[in-house]
Amino acid sequence: MDQENQVLNDDYDDIESDTGKVFERIYSQPFLIKRRNTTSQIAIVGANVCPVESLDYEIAENDLFKQDWRSRKKIQIFQYVLLKWVFALIIGLGTGLVGIFNNIAVENIAGFKLLLTTELMLKHKYYKAFAAYAGCNLGLAAAAAALCAFIAPAAAGSGIPEVKAYLNGVDAHSILAPSTLFVKIFGSVLGVSAGFVVGKEGPMVHTGACIASLIGQGGSRKYHLTWRWLRYFKNDRDRRDLITCGAAAGVAAAFRAPVGGVLFALEEAASWWRSALLWRTFFTTAVVAIVLRAFIQLCSTGTCGLFGKGGLIMYDVSAAKVTYSAPDILAVILLGIIGGIFGSLYNYLVDKVLRTYSIINERGATIKILLVITISLLTSICSYGLPWLATCIPCPADVSASCPNTDVSGNYKSFQCPSGRYNDLASLFLNTNDDAIRNLLSTSTVNEFHISSLLIFFVAVYCLGIITYGIAIPSGLFIPVILAGACYGRLVGRLFEPISKLDVGLFALLGAASFLGGTMRMTVSLCVILLELTNDLLLLPLVMLVLLISKTVGDIFNKGVYDQIVKLKGLPYMEAHAEPYMKHIVARDVVSGPLITFSGVEKVGNILHALRTTGHNGFPVIDEPPFSDAPELCGLVLRSHLLVLLKGKIFSRDRVLAGDKVLHRFSEFDFAKAGSGKGIKLEDLDVQEEDMDIYVDLHHITNASPYTVVETMSLAKAAVLFRQLGLRHMCVVPKSQGRPPIVGILTRHDFMPEHVLGLYPHIRLRK
Numbered sequence: 001m002d003q004e005n006q007v008l009n010d011d012y013d014d015i016e017s018d019t020g021k022v023f024e025r026i027y028s029q030p031f032l033i034k035r036r037n038t039t040s041q042i043a044i045v046g047a048n049v050c051p052v053e054s055l056d057y058e059i060a061e062n063d064l065f066k067q068d069w070r071s072r073k074k075i076q077i078f079q080y081v082l083l084k085w086v087f088a089l090i091i092g093l094g095t096g097l098v099g100i101f102n103n104i105a106v107e108n109i110a111g112f113k114l115l116l117t118t119e120l121m122l123k124h125k126y127y128k129a130f131a132a133y134a135g136c137n138l139g140l141a142a143a144a145a146a147l148c149a150f151i152a153p154a155a156a157g158s159g160i161p162e163v164k165a166y167l168n169g170v171d172a173h174s175i176l177a178p179s180t181l182f183v184k185i186f187g188s189v190l191g192v193s194a195g196f197v198v199g200k201e202g203p204m205v206h207t208g209a210c211i212a213s214l215i216g217q218g219g220s221r222k223y224h225l226t227w228r229w230l231r232y233f234k235n236d237r238d239r240r241d242l243i244t245c246g247a248a249a250g251v252a253a254a255f256r257a258p259v260g261g262v263l264f265a266l267e268e269a270a271s272w273w274r275s276a277l278l279w280r281t282f283f284t285t286a287v288v289a290i291v292l293r294a295f296i297q298l299c300s301t302g303t304c305g306l307f308g309k310g311g312l313i314m315y316d317v318s319a320a321k322v323t324y325s326a327p328d329i330l331a332v333i334l335l336g337i338i339g340g341i342f343g344s345l346y347n348y349l350v351d352k353v354l355r356t357y358s359i360i361n362e363r364g365a366t367i368k369i370l371l372v373i374t375i376s377l378l379t380s381i382c383s384y385g386l387p388w389l390a391t392c393i394p395c396p397a398d399v400s401a402s403c404p405n406t407d408v409s410g411n412y413k414s415f416q417c418p419s420g421r422y423n424d425l426a427s428l429f430l431n432t433n434d435d436a437i438r439n440l441l442s443t444s445t446v447n448e449f450h451i452s453s454l455l456i457f458f459v460a461v462y463c464l465g466i467i468t469y470g471i472a473i474p475s476g477l478f479i480p481v482i483l484a485g486a487c488y489g490r491l492v493g494r495l496f497e498p499i500s501k502l503d504v505g506l507f508a509l510l511g512a513a514s515f516l517g518g519t520m521r522m523t524v525s526l527c528v529i530l531l532e533l534t535n536d537l538l539l540l541p542l543v544m545l546v547l548l549i550s551k552t553v554g555d556i557f558n559k560g561v562y563d564q565i566v567k568l569k570g571l572p573y574m575e576a577h578a579e580p581y582m583k584h585i586v587a588r589d590v591v592s593g594p595l596i597t598f599s600g601v602e603k604v605g606n607i608l609h610a611l612r613t614t615g616h617n618g619f620p621v622i623d624e625p626p627f628s629d630a631p632e633l634c635g636l637v638l639r640s641h642l643l644v645l646l647k648g649k650i651f652s653r654d655r656v657l658a659g660d661k662v663l664h665r666f667s668e669f670d671f672a673k674a675g676s677g678k679g680i681k682l683e684d685l686d687v688q689e690e691d692m693d694i695y696v697d698l699h700h701i702t703n704a705s706p707y708t709v710v711e712t713m714s715l716a717k718a719a720v721l722f723r724q725l726g727l728r729h730m731c732v733v734p735k736s737q738g739r740p741p742i743v744g745i746l747t748r749h750d751f752m753p754e755h756v757l758g759l760y761p762h763i764r765l766r767k
Helices: 019-027 063-071 074-122 126-150 160-167 178-193 201-215 228-233 236-255 258-269 275-299 326-361 365-389 424-429 433-440 451-468 478-495 504-520 524-534 537-557 561-568 580-584 604-613 639-648 661-665 715-725 753-759 761-765
Strands: 032-035 042-045 601-603 618-623 632-638 695-697 708-710 730-733 744-746
Touching: 063 661, 074 126, 074 178, 074 201, 074 228, 074 236, 074 275, 126 178, 126 365, 160 201, 160 236, 160 258, 160 561, 178 201, 201 236, 201 478, 228 236, 236 258, 236 275, 236 524, 258 275, 258 524, 326 365, 326 451, 326 478, 326 504, 326 537, 326 561, 365 424, 365 451, 424 433, 424 451, 433 478, 433 504, 451 478, 478 504, 504 524, 504 537, 504 561, 524 537, 580 715, 580 753, 601 604, 604 639, 604 695, 618 639, 632 639, 632 730, 708 715, 715 730, 753 761
Parallel strands: 708 730
Antiparallel strands: 032 042, 601 695, 618 632, 730 744
């Protein structure tokens, strides 16, 4: 076997042989270090060595693949296409039903808690009311934390960064596992019902992706679900498309925004897109919309308990008259600037809090639960204690709703106020987050909230949203951001009231849009989601303007919150554009030795030794005389394919080609990617000592057309190609003849800034 002084750096599974260099790089990353069981792998969050795998989106055009496509009949191709649409339908139905369940559960659990608190308040049992309110919150929070800490730690947080990384080609451990789906659903219900300043909208995206991943596993031999048609989906490409549909369905189920869901998947989640995927994604979100509408009609009859019109969020502001003049445009510009500044500050503080919580959470499940309980107690104290600072306001005479309100939701909470008066801060704090937003966006209620109350609520929600995200519960960022943005938007509306024609409810909506743009840095999808949420197309120009301004201002300071979290988690995400310094480096500059290659007909012992001593997932195959006139690159063979071939034991005592034995013994589906944790492992092989010196022919399983780049190509150009083609391995070949046929292999690891700047620290200074 020919070994050159280059390296196969594969998917963060390799560390340098120079231990000093490795640990020098480790300690330069002060955030978090995790050690794995194997001594050959070290995972560093935020650094360039990480145990996550990449996904195989590239089609391996080997002999088995070509034989399979030649033998496929038209009916089989029709079945394959039909199944894609059937799976899209199932994803839409499943995600829609989960969305309904989440809303009904939250409204009923939180409604019971708030009714109990209100009942005790009306009897002037204020301490018992607080004990009941805080006790319910603590119990629900502890249950959500226990689920995350003991069953599925990957379910904590929003899940959108993980889904975004998966669709970029990163296969992080357990992010789409069935246990993660279970905890995501029930943990989200418990966490939102516990009164945390979190939303169920972000987790719904993760939930939709988990449902799609479960469906896209291609069947299960364990449960005897091995229908012949399902085998077509045993590959990462089709799973990627299904998970894209699932992410879009999650947004559609969370916001009742089917078009917004499609655009969210296009703008924020997916790294690869095409027209066929657009149609299926749109179909999936349409199914979600139909399911939601059907249950809204059912629940309007009162059959869903406390769940009513307020359950599936719909902030209708279409009743307000939309007319605006020059002062209103100035106010909107001001809102955009405020949203960009507050949003970038929010992202900065969330980043700092997440780093702190990561260190705390490393101490074990008990500490995670204690942290959740602490934040829950703090949230309960703020929600119950701060309304005591507000003065009682007389009920407006022309209001159609009951005032004061003693039901679960409503604009006018009595709290401690006498009859005929209400507490405006209690109307915001002692409500579900959805109802609090609905109150802030209410139109024709200019003086409903004091300016001082709006200021207190904004500061409390802003700070609680920052310290709550990152604890061990499923938590979304959309609702906290909308709450805080709507609050300062209404505050600006009150200040501009003498010269403005816009309703303060519309100012609240524009404030929410500005804060969303300032934190998440999305424009098109957020614009459509907000318009679908509020049912008012007349606000389209103003929403577009405020989103563009807030995103532009926020980009001056830092990246979007999801991009920051992806980096913080150490996920090797490939950006759509190359870094400027990559123009000064060529492909051969970021590979180092030695490279492990195989001959076209290789000794079994050499293959096993390479598999045992490296974590590489792809190996170049080089044909040498007598199989070729001169050494030439035959292609690339995957670790998983080698394991299947070795398990089949098609060996030869002589170094000769195997002929058609492999084609007769195996089919393409024998080499298809198994579900999570179900593939063949090195320990499963039964290779005897006497088999080590015999040969195996690799030609039939070798991808004969791997993507290659010449060694003098700039790293920037190679990075763009790598990302756009969705590659896992990119072969670097020599520019001149007379040299070995391959220089090295580029993987995701080689394009990461930490790796490149670690090799060339001076390059950052170059323009």
